Amino acid sequence: KKELLILSQFRRNARENLTTTSKRIHIPISTIYDRLKKYEGGIIQRHTSLLDFTKLGYGIKIHLVLKVGLKDKMPVRKFLHMHPRTNSVFGISNGYDFMAEVILKNFKEVETFMEQLERFEIIDHHEFYIVSDLKREEFLLNSEDVEVF
Numbered sequence: 001k002k003e004l005l006i007l008s009q010f011r012r013n014a015r016e017n018l019t020t021t022s023k024r025i026h027i028p029i030s031t032i033y034d035r036l037k038k039y040e041g042g043i044i045q046r047h048t049s050l051l052d053f054t055k056l057g058y059g060i061k062i063h064l065v066l067k068v069g070l071k072d073k074m075p076v077r078k079f080l081h082m083h084p085r086t087n088s089v090f091g092i093s094n095g096y097d098f099m100a101e102v103i104l105k106n107f108k109e110v111e112t113f114m115e116q117l118e119r120f121e122i123i124d125h126h127e128f129y130i131v132s133d134l135k136r137e138e139f140l141l142n143s144e145d146v147e148v149f
Contacts (some may be wrong), residue, residue, distance in 0.1 A: 006035050064128075065092070077098065
Protein backbone atom coordinates (compact mmCIF):
# COMPACT_ATOMS: atom_id res chain seq x y z
CA LYS A 1 0.00 0.00 0.00
CA LYS A 2 2.89 2.36 0.79
CA GLU A 3 4.42 1.62 -2.63
CA LEU A 4 1.17 2.50 -4.41
CA LEU A 5 0.77 5.65 -2.32
CA ILE A 6 4.24 6.86 -3.35
CA LEU A 7 3.61 5.96 -7.00
CA SER A 8 0.27 7.81 -6.97
CA GLN A 9 2.08 10.96 -5.81
CA PHE A 10 4.62 10.66 -8.64
CA ARG A 11 1.76 10.20 -11.14
CA ARG A 12 -0.07 13.22 -9.78
CA ASN A 13 2.92 15.55 -10.04
CA ALA A 14 6.38 14.19 -10.83
CA ARG A 15 7.89 17.67 -10.44
CA GLU A 16 6.72 18.24 -6.88
CA ASN A 17 9.61 18.36 -4.43
CA LEU A 18 10.06 15.40 -2.13
CA THR A 19 9.65 17.48 1.03
CA THR A 20 6.10 18.48 0.06
CA THR A 21 5.26 14.92 -0.95
CA SER A 22 6.68 13.58 2.32
CA LYS A 23 4.56 15.97 4.39
CA ARG A 24 1.39 15.13 2.46
CA ILE A 25 1.65 11.33 2.72
CA HIS A 26 3.58 11.11 6.01
CA ILE A 27 6.43 9.00 4.64
CA PRO A 28 10.08 10.03 5.25
CA ILE A 29 11.85 11.87 2.42
CA SER A 30 14.63 9.28 2.42
CA THR A 31 12.12 6.48 1.80
CA ILE A 32 10.47 8.40 -1.05
CA TYR A 33 13.87 9.21 -2.60
CA ASP A 34 15.01 5.58 -2.36
CA ARG A 35 11.77 4.37 -3.97
CA LEU A 36 12.06 6.94 -6.77
CA LYS A 37 15.57 5.73 -7.63
CA LYS A 38 14.38 2.11 -7.45
CA TYR A 39 11.37 2.79 -9.73
CA GLU A 40 13.19 4.80 -12.43
CA GLY A 41 13.91 2.68 -15.48
CA GLY A 42 11.51 0.00 -14.22
CA ILE A 43 8.04 0.85 -12.95
CA ILE A 44 8.57 4.50 -13.90
CA GLN A 45 9.48 4.31 -17.57
CA ARG A 46 9.96 8.06 -17.95
CA HIS A 47 8.89 11.39 -16.52
CA THR A 48 6.76 13.32 -19.01
CA SER A 49 4.13 16.03 -19.39
CA LEU A 50 0.56 15.78 -20.67
CA LEU A 51 0.10 18.34 -23.42
CA ASP A 52 -2.94 19.94 -24.98
CA PHE A 53 -1.94 19.37 -28.60
CA THR A 54 -4.73 21.62 -29.91
CA LYS A 55 -3.03 24.62 -28.30
CA LEU A 56 0.09 23.71 -30.30
CA GLY A 57 -1.81 23.67 -33.57
CA TYR A 58 -2.47 19.91 -33.78
CA GLY A 59 -6.25 19.88 -33.95
CA ILE A 60 -6.86 16.28 -35.04
CA LYS A 61 -6.34 13.18 -32.91
CA ILE A 62 -7.14 9.82 -34.49
CA HIS A 63 -7.13 6.35 -32.99
CA LEU A 64 -6.46 4.04 -35.89
CA VAL A 65 -7.10 0.28 -35.69
CA LEU A 66 -5.37 -1.83 -38.35
CA LYS A 67 -5.50 -5.42 -39.56
CA VAL A 68 -2.42 -5.96 -41.68
CA GLY A 69 -1.32 -8.62 -44.15
CA LEU A 70 1.25 -11.04 -42.75
CA LYS A 71 4.15 -9.84 -44.92
CA ASP A 72 3.54 -6.21 -43.93
CA LYS A 73 3.22 -6.55 -40.14
CA MET A 74 6.81 -5.59 -39.39
CA PRO A 75 6.97 -2.80 -42.02
CA VAL A 76 3.71 -1.27 -40.73
CA ARG A 77 4.93 -1.57 -37.16
CA LYS A 78 8.14 0.22 -38.12
CA PHE A 79 6.24 2.87 -40.11
CA LEU A 80 3.93 3.63 -37.18
CA HIS A 81 6.81 3.61 -34.71
CA MET A 82 8.96 5.96 -36.79
CA HIS A 83 6.30 8.37 -38.06
CA PRO A 84 6.69 11.76 -36.36
CA ARG A 85 2.93 12.25 -35.91
CA THR A 86 2.38 8.92 -34.15
CA ASN A 87 1.95 9.45 -30.42
CA SER A 88 1.40 5.83 -29.32
CA VAL A 89 1.32 2.40 -30.94
CA PHE A 90 -0.12 -0.77 -29.40
CA GLY A 91 -0.20 -4.40 -30.48
CA ILE A 92 -3.81 -5.53 -30.07
CA SER A 93 -6.01 -8.63 -30.35
CA ASN A 94 -9.49 -9.60 -31.61
CA GLY A 95 -8.50 -9.95 -35.24
CA TYR A 96 -6.56 -6.69 -35.50
CA ASP A 97 -2.84 -6.08 -35.23
CA PHE A 98 -2.23 -2.46 -34.24
CA MET A 99 -3.87 0.51 -32.64
CA ALA A 100 -2.13 3.85 -33.12
CA GLU A 101 -2.84 7.30 -31.82
CA VAL A 102 -1.91 9.86 -34.45
CA ILE A 103 -1.79 13.60 -33.83
CA LEU A 104 -2.20 15.80 -36.92
CA LYS A 105 -2.58 19.48 -37.72
CA ASN A 106 -5.30 19.36 -40.35
CA PHE A 107 -7.17 17.17 -42.82
CA LYS A 108 -4.43 17.57 -45.45
CA GLU A 109 -2.08 15.82 -43.02
CA VAL A 110 -4.73 13.14 -42.42
CA GLU A 111 -4.93 12.55 -46.17
CA THR A 112 -1.14 12.36 -46.51
CA PHE A 113 -0.85 9.94 -43.57
CA MET A 114 -3.57 7.65 -44.94
CA GLU A 115 -1.96 7.72 -48.42
CA GLN A 116 1.33 6.62 -46.85
CA LEU A 117 -0.46 3.67 -45.25
CA GLU A 118 -1.84 2.62 -48.65
CA ARG A 119 1.56 1.30 -49.73
CA PHE A 120 1.08 -1.54 -47.21
CA GLU A 121 -1.38 -4.42 -47.33
CA ILE A 122 -4.04 -3.14 -44.94
CA ILE A 123 -6.78 -5.77 -44.79
CA ASP A 124 -9.13 -3.74 -42.60
CA HIS A 125 -8.97 -0.50 -40.67
CA HIS A 126 -11.11 1.79 -38.56
CA GLU A 127 -10.48 5.44 -37.81
CA PHE A 128 -11.82 7.01 -34.64
CA TYR A 129 -11.55 10.78 -34.49
CA ILE A 130 -11.19 11.86 -30.88
CA VAL A 131 -13.56 14.75 -30.24
CA SER A 132 -12.67 15.35 -26.59
CA ASP A 133 -10.67 13.85 -23.75
CA LEU A 134 -13.17 12.90 -21.06
CA LYS A 135 -10.62 11.22 -18.81
CA ARG A 136 -6.93 10.88 -19.53
CA GLU A 137 -4.06 9.30 -17.62
CA GLU A 138 -5.84 9.26 -14.28
CA PHE A 139 -5.47 5.67 -13.08
CA LEU A 140 -3.62 5.57 -9.75
CA LEU A 141 -3.36 9.36 -9.78
CA ASN A 142 -4.75 10.18 -6.34
CA SER A 143 -3.83 8.80 -2.95
CA GLU A 144 -7.55 8.08 -2.41
CA ASP A 145 -7.35 5.56 -5.27
CA VAL A 146 -4.82 3.53 -3.24
CA GLU A 147 -7.45 2.87 -0.58
CA VAL A 148 -9.44 0.86 -3.14
CA PHE A 149 -6.61 -1.63 -3.46
